[in-house]
Amino acid sequence: MIRREGWGKKIRDTKKLLYRGEPAAVLAVENQEYTDYRMAVRCMRYDADEYERQIKEIMSRHKAQEGISYFGEEDRILPVLTIVLYYGKEEWKRPRTIHDMLDFSRGRVFRVKIPDYPLQVLSVRNDINIELFRTELREVMGILQRVDDKAAMRRFFAENREAFSKMTERGFEVIVCSTNSRKLRRYIMKNTEGGHVNMCKAFDEWMEDCRMEGKALGIRIGEERGQKRGEKRGVKKGEARLSQLILKLGAEGRAADILRVAEDASLRNRLYRKYGL
Known part of the structure; x- marks a missing residue:
């Protein structure tokens, strides 16, 4: 190409x-x-x-x-x-x-x-009207037309499983290049025998891998969002504790300690325990 x-x-x-x-x-x-x-x-x-x-x-x-x-x-x-x-x-x-x-x-x-x-x-x-083809070019062109829509690609595979199960290595090479998928290449090579590719099996494995990747990505994003929410809640809780401590120190006329607790974490924690904060 x-x-x-x-x-x-x-x-x-x-x-x-x-x-x-x-x-x-x-x-x-x-x-x-x-x-x-x-x-x-x-x-x-x-x-x-x-x-x-x-x-x-x-x-x-x-x-x-x-x-x-x-x-x-x-x-x-x-x-x-x-x-x-x-x-x-x-x-x-x-x-x-x-x-x-x-x-x-x-x-x-x-x-x-x-x-x-x-x-x-x-x-x-x-x-290109793929129905004009009588060779595996029909399936190759069908994939190229759906390369940006995995749902449409999945439907096309399901409707043409028998043809894809007999696809030649030359046909799969065009599909791999057009989808730019190293994983699909790996699955296809694993399911190649006698110059023919069981494209259906390779595609099923590829789509399952994509699904698992999407699931893992969703979990990771959820964890990151949860961590960020937890960090925000932690910051807000810490700010509330410090505010309460400052109010107590102020009520007792301990202005010097207010400045110290802002910089000294050890003193701050001791005073938290003392006042039950």
């Missing part, structure tokens, strides 16, 4: 030939977890590189067959379609085309002269 990388990357995330009896098009996928404001230029460059690769292949074929390297009038290359598969939470707003990246403020006439280049962005969370 591509996050934020430099300009050096020229290798496609995924590239496949689409057949209609014979090769009909090149389909490519670029995975994005974040909005990349260079994406229109990146995809345009990737597509141009693919067209150049096809041209060189045709020229090499002519040289092998005819002894001369050329690209002729009748030669054709396959169209290329690049889809940006976007996994992020926030809406991908811009860029949607190469024009979104160009500054036409001092040359508006060029807007109609310079060809635009649209991006094909598909949001995993919002644009």
